[in-house]
Amino acid sequence: MNKPxxxxxxxxxxxxxxxxxxxxxELLEVYDSRIGSFLEIDPVKGAALIQDRRxxxxxxxxxxxxxxxxxxxxxxxxxxxxxLENFISPYTATAVQKLLAAGSIPVGKLxxxxxxxxxxxxxxxFHPTANPWDHAYVPGGSSGGSAAAVAAGLVPFAxxxxxxxxxxxxxxxxxxxxxxxxxxxxxxxxxxxxASSLECVGILADSVHxxxxxxxxxxxxxxxxxxxxxxxxxxxxTAKSSPCTIGVLKQPEGLDAATEAVxxxxxxxxxxxxxxxxxxxxxxxxxxxxxxxxIATAEASANLARYTGIRYGVREQGTANHxxxxxxxxxxxxxxxxxxxxxxxxxxxRSGFQDQYYVRAQKIRTLILxxxxxxxxxxxxxxxPVFPVSGFRLGSKQMTPFQQKMADKFTATANxxxxxxxxxxxxxxxxxxxxxxxxxxxxxxxxxxxxxEVLSGGRPIELAPGSLVLPDGYDAKAVR
Amino acid sequence: MDIEExxxxxxxxxxxxxxxxxxxxxxxxxxxxxxxxxxxxxxSAAVSGMLENFxxxxxxDISGLExxxxxxxxxxxxxxxxxxxxxSSGKTDNSGKAEAYNLNNPENLIERAPEYDNNHIVIPNVx
Numbered sequence: 001m002n003k004p005x006x007x008x009x010x011x012x013x014x015x016x017x018x019x020x021x022x023x024x025x026e027l028l029e030v031y032d033s034r035i036g037s038f039l040e041i042d043p044v045k046g047a048a049l050i051q052d053r054r055x056x057x058x059x060x061x062x063x064x065x066x067x068x069x070x071x072x073x074x075x076x077x078x079x080x081x082x083x084l085e086n087f088i089s090p091y092t093a094t095a096v097q098k099l100l101a102a103g104s105i106p107v108g109k110l111x112x113x114x115x116x117x118x119x120x121x122x123x124x125x126f127h128p129t130a131n132p133w134d135h136a137y138v139p140g141g142s143s144g145g146s147a148a149a150v151a152a153g154l155v156p157f158a159x160x161x162x163x164x165x166x167x168x169x170x171x172x173x174x175x176x177x178x179x180x181x182x183x184x185x186x187x188x189x190x191x192x193x194x195a196s197s198l199e200c201v202g203i204l205a206d207s208v209h210x211x212x213x214x215x216x217x218x219x220x221x222x223x224x225x226x227x228x229x230x231x232x233x234x235x236x237x238t239a240k241s242s243p244c245t246i247g248v249l250k251q252p253e254g255l256d257a258a259t260e261a262v263x264x265x266x267x268x269x270x271x272x273x274x275x276x277x278x279x280x281x282x283x284x285x286x287x288x289x290x291x292x293x294x295i296a297t298a299e300a301s302a303n304l305a306r307y308t309g310i311r312y313g314v315r316e317q318g319t320a321n322h323x324x325x326x327x328x329x330x331x332x333x334x335x336x337x338x339x340x341x342x343x344x345x346x347x348x349x350r351s352g353f354q355d356q357y358y359v360r361a362q363k364i365r366t367l368i369l370x371x372x373x374x375x376x377x378x379x380x381x382x383x384x385p386v387f388p389v390s391g392f393r394l395g396s397k398q399m400t401p402f403q404q405k406m407a408d409k410f411t412a413t414a415n416x417x418x419x420x421x422x423x424x425x426x427x428x429x430x431x432x433x434x435x436x437x438x439x440x441x442x443x444x445x446x447x448x449x450x451x452x453e454v455l456s457g458g459r460p461i462e463l464a465p466g467s468l469v470l471p472d473g474y475d476a477k478a479v480r
Numbered sequence: 481m482d483i484e485e486x487x488x489x490x491x492x493x494x495x496x497x498x499x500x501x502x503x504x505x506x507x508x509x510x511x512x513x514x515x516x517x518x519x520x521x522x523x524s525a526a527v528s529g530m531l532e533n534f535x536x537x538x539x540x541d542i543s544g545l546e547x548x549x550x551x552x553x554x555x556x557x558x559x560x561x562x563x564x565x566x567x568s569s570g571k572t573d574n575s576g577k578a579e580a581y582n583l584n585n586p587e588n589l590i591e592r593a594p595e596y597d598n599n600h601i602v603i604p605n606v607x
Binding site for chain 1: 485489490493495496522527529530535536537538540542546547548549550551559588589591592593595601604605606
């Protein structure tokens with residue numbers, strides 16, 4: 001009786017009517033108190049945003065969570081920062097609006113590293129989030145709340161954002177699917193800007209099927225985001241199905257033993273499926289981190305200049321003049337990681353240093369792009385680790401912030417090249433899930449879905465121990 | 481990064497770095513053993529660590545390369561210079577109302593300011 005059925009009926013049951021929504025809210029509060037994945041929980045308010053949740057579409061009546069750097073009208077939009085602690089969004093992001101139109105219900109806002117800057121969600125100004133698989137471990141980041149909520153069975157999917165791996169790395173740590181789409185495939189209108197030439201709205205979900213449905217719903221050009229693009233005509237039809245040709249790293253350096261074992265096991269599994277494995281060298285891989293952080297911090301320093309305490313957010317009180325107000329608002333409003341990145345970005349853009357850092361990074365980005373483009377003339381997809389280690393403990397010195405940044409090299413490659421990448425559950429390291437990622441050429445998300453569908457045998461993810469179950473006597477279908 | 485460079489950068493970034501903190505930092509720099517104790521010294525060390533990593537880029541021959549500013553299209557995405565209503569641009573909720581995006585409702589944005597008076601945002605003296 002307690003065993004949850006995670007099909008669409010299970011989720012629709014939870015949102016079927018006012019009484020069910022209230023019960024769902026209470027269930028979410030109880031279950032989330034153990035992991036801290038949400039910053040705001042309110043399915044009742046979310047349901048009020050949509051007209052029709054009883055449609056026949058695949059997402060109608062299905063609940064979802066939203067990373068708290070993506071706007072949902074009437075919900076908070078804190079970005080995990082004190083500087084936006086009191087901010088209630090006056091509008092809704094395009095990706096969310098498309099889900100509302102499909103009848104899907106936003107149930108709350110999810111925790112993150114401040115402004116998406118981090119790999120553990122410990123940089124949230126509010127509270128840490130625990131990995132549902134082992135509460136002593138981080139869920140990854142920066143979309144750690146999104147990954148934890150999906151892994152704990154609180155929602156079937158959540159929106160996140162991926163600037164250098166922020167969807168795929170927490171997905172890997174929590175054992176969910178995590179899609180970073182092609183740059184521009186999903187509108188960024190309503191996503192709080194961090195690094196505009198790199199970031200994407202992404203999806204964390206409990207199955208390939210759900211990931212695909214959500215992607216098909218939120219993709220497309222949007223007049224409110226000038227960088228958004230529609231996929232070229234007929235692109236979805238060219239998706240290769242199994243068997244395919246996969247490029248794999250000849251020497252995946254710096255992996256811990258468990259991650260390396262899962263990487264090699266994934267290659268074996270693909271060979272068993274009859275796929276062709278092509279060992280590749282990625283000569284530009286060693287430059288990915290400095291290029292990525294030069295560009296990301298430069299863009300961040302410009303994008304975060306808007307937080308002045310003038311037009312919105314928290315303002316320092318009792319200051320003598322305008323300039324002091326801005327400085328103190330920023331000093332007290334931003335956390336250390338954000339200040340570090342603003343300082344770095346300001347430095348690399350300073351006159352006299354631009355050629356040495358920012359312009360040089362953009363030129364090496366051209367080299368990276370060329371190498372990736374050439375690779376995809378020989379292989380259909382690339383298999384890469386997501387993160388070099390399988391997890392680390394909350395509040396520990398196991399990985400310093402510097403080491404966490406160096407570990408972004410496998411994921412940030414896709415952001416620099418603008419290509420889509422799907423992180424999928426590929427094994428375990430003891431209790432903790434380990435994820436791998438497949439990368440495909442631009443606008444070939446369907447190729448990723450098809451491959452992951454074959455790899456998973458169509459099965460959804462394994463939920464973490466202690467995931468949400470309905471109490472005895474709960475009759476979700478009563479209203480429907 | 482030395483203290484003067486950090487101060488200049490912080491000033492450009494509109495981040496506060498008090499004179500006395502800078503003096504303290506200079507003192508701490510001479511006492512490397514306690515440098516870690518000061519958050520600001522940590523920040524300075526973190527900046528230096530990343531800049532050292534960035535210097536890896538000096539190894540690459542970049543002659544003849546054009547910078548990539550965006551991964552996909554390099555061409556500008558333009559549109560006709562005409563007023564487009566939220567309704568006709570598809571920016572509506574599923575009942576067809578533009579209200580969902582609040583694109584026609586500037587009052588809603590003014591109300592987000594920490595202090596405002598009628599249609600004006602109030603800030604401390606500029607001069």
